[in-house]
Amino acid sequence: MLSKRQFLQAAGLSVANRIVTQGAEPAESARKVIIVTFGGGVRYSETFAPEGARNIPRLSELKGEGRFFRDCRNLGVLSHFNSTASILTGQWQRVDDFGFQPPASATVFEAFRQQRKAGPMDAWAICTNKSFASIGASLGAGANVVLPKQLLLEAVKDVVKRGSGMGVADRENVHRRLEAILQEGYEGIGWTVFKAGRQLDAKVRATLTHGLIEYINGPEAPASGDELTFFIAREVMREFAPRVMLVNFWDMDVAHWGSYSLYLQAVTRTDRLTGMLWDEIQTNRNYRDKTTLMVLPELGRDGDANAANGFLNHRWGDA
Numbered sequence: 386m387l388s389k390r391q392f393l394q395a396a397g398l399s400v401a402n403r404i405v406t407q408g409a410e411p412a413e414s415a416r417k418v419i420i421v422t423f424g425g426g427v428r429y430s431e432t433f434a435p436e437g438a439r440n441i442p443r444l445s446e447l448k449g450e451g452r453f454f455r456d457c458r459n460l461g462v463l464s465h466f467n468s469t470a471s472i473l474t475g476q477w478q479r480v481d482d483f484g485f486q487p488p489a490s491a492t493v494f495e496a497f498r499q500q501r502k503a504g505p506m507d508a509w510a511i512c513t514n515k516s517f518a519s520i521g522a523s524l525g526a527g528a529n530v531v532l533p534k535q536l537l538l539e540a541v542k543d544v545v546k547r548g549s550g551m552g553v554a555d556r557e558n559v560h561r562r563l564e565a566i567l568q569e570g571y572e573g574i575g576w577t578v579f580k581a582g583r584q585l586d587a588k589v590r591a592t593l594t595h596g597l598i599e600y601i602n603g604p605e606a607p608a609s610g611d612e613l614t615f616f617i618a619r620e621v622m623r624e625f626a627p628r629v630m631l632v633n634f635w636d637m638d639v640a641h642w643g644s645y646s647l648y649l650q651a652v653t654r655t656d657r658l659t660g661m662l663w664d665e666i667q668t669n670r671n672y673r674d675k676t677t678l679m680v681l682p683e684l685g686r687d688g689d690a691n692a693a694n695g696f697l698n699h700r701w702g703d704a
Contacts, residue, residue, distance in 0.1 A: 425638030443660030513635035596620035
């Protein structure tokens with residue numbers, strides 16, 4: 386049994402051996418690392434417990450191909466930003482949980498970029514949680530942070546405010562506003578590390594636009610913020626092939642609203658999207674056979690079945 390700190394140390398050493406060691410591998414075949422967080426919190430009982438395995442068919446399938454750490458404990462602040470920042474830094478974090486403060490310790494993104502002299506396109510964080518704008522770095526050069534759901538919300542708000550066309554029911558209308566927002570500048574929405582004034586790099590802007598449009602005009606109606614996060618993450622992988630990337634899924638935090646069925650749907654959706662991310666790794670020549678995928682809970686949820694809170698909150702009390 387490992388504490389979360391021991392797990393992170395062991396996993397960090399394993400990852401470090403792959404991406405940080407100078408001269409270990411030729412640059413063209415250097416290994417890549419993708420960290421997936423089941424953001425919003427998930428419990429053992431709905432995942433890897435015998436009764437929960439039906440909710441995570443893809444992870445259950447992948448379990449046999451990787452290393453499974455059965456015991457993972459968070460002894461830090463049980464809040465979203467602090468928990469994810471602890472994963473990215475290896476140090477328990479106690480900062481403002483709404484992203485107004487960056488992590489108090491250097492992130493893996495900063496260590497990687499400094500030690501490997503990596504460029505700004507080599508480290509990315511694609512996050513559903515809108516408060517994660519400053520998660521990419523503490524002080525130095527770190528990861529590009531993209532908040533896809535926030536982009537979409539900004540576009541929808543803008544369409545409603547302008548009262549133009551058929552409103553948000555017209556996908557092309559939302560599409561046009563998204564393009565305008567990206568053209569006008571991404572400041573204040575989530576672009577936090579790599580930027581040149583108010584204008585996004587043309588290639589970056591095209592990449593984000595393509596992922597957003599594919600999501601909005603896809604064969605299925607948009608269903609969740611995590612699906613949008615996946616579309617953008619996949620687009621970034623295909624266009625920039627970053628060496629280190631965080632993908633933060635967050636739909637499970639719907640548990641706060643008290644709907645156990647929606648929480649279970651989110652668990653299954655996150656499992657499906659994680660499986661699709663692994664499929665992309667296997668088919669993308671820039672990632673196949675040289676990528677370490679780490680999947681772990683951002684934090685847990687309460688397991689006290691007799692409390693009014695139950696699964697609703699992520700307070701301490703469940704193994």
